[in-house]
Amino acid sequence: MARKTKLEAEATREQLLDAAEEMFYQHGVSRTTLEKIACAAGLTRGAIYWHFENKSALFSAMLERIRLPFQQMLSELDEQPQGDPLAQLRDHLIRSLLLIANSERLHRVLSIIFHRCEYMDELNPAVSKQEELDRAAMAVISRALQRAKVQGLLQDNIDPELTACAIHAYLGGLIRKHLLQPDCCDLTKAAAFVDVMLQGIKKPV
Known part of the structure; x- marks a missing residue:
């Protein structure tokens, strides 16, 4: 079960990064809010904060x-x-x-x-x-x-x-x-x- 939970967490993280990439590309970085990214990913802002401290951390992870x-x-x-x-x-x-x-x-x-x-x-x-x-x-x-x-x-x-x-x-x-x-x-x-x-x-x- 722990293995499954870890895999699910990683899948959620990738889902958020995919959504951030698409939103940043469509709207630019300054006009993209965490709310927009969460909505695009079909998740909540809480899911973002579980994986990333803020938009800068999300942006940095996308670059990595x-x-x-x-x-x-x-x-x-x-x-x-x-x-x-x-x-x-x-x-x-x-x-x-x-x-x-x-x-x-x-x-x-x-x-x-x-x-x-x-x-x-x-x-x-x-x-x-x-x-x-x-x-x-x-x-x-x-x-x-x-x-x-x-x-x-x-x-x-x-x-x-x-x-x-x-x-x-x-x-x-x-x-x-x-x-x-x-x-x-x-x-x-x-x-x-x-x-x-x-x-x-x-x-x-």
Whole structure:
């Protein structure tokens, strides 16, 4: 019975997160109340408070559901000291963009982050967590570029840390454009987008 209760609690939690994701996507974060989320989930506000302290905690948990695959890919990139670091970085960037192109959930949640989130004070913990993850991603990319520099694969004037920031911004711009105009910025063509960017930093052969 205890096992069943635990499974039911987890199912309710996922139900609430699904409803929050849909409400945030439809109405924006500031205009979505816990009452709306509970109603959309077919549950009570009490059910929300059983699982989440407030809207910020609910928002943060929604983000955590999409972060895991990206964190895993970053770990894989960071744990490859051997081989061609530029080829590894290229593969990582392409996989990340294709993941977004092929996932309805990622499309919704990233649309919320980029276009439907006013970054209110009550969301500061979630926003701070996202900024922390952005910095971690840039650090991993910077280390891959540093390995490439040591191997003589980059142009002489390339600074790994600065270039990692530029790559991160470039990807963010592609994602924003894709979410607004998917036909104009089709992320299924991820390889072409990544190759255009990497071509500018590679040492000519």
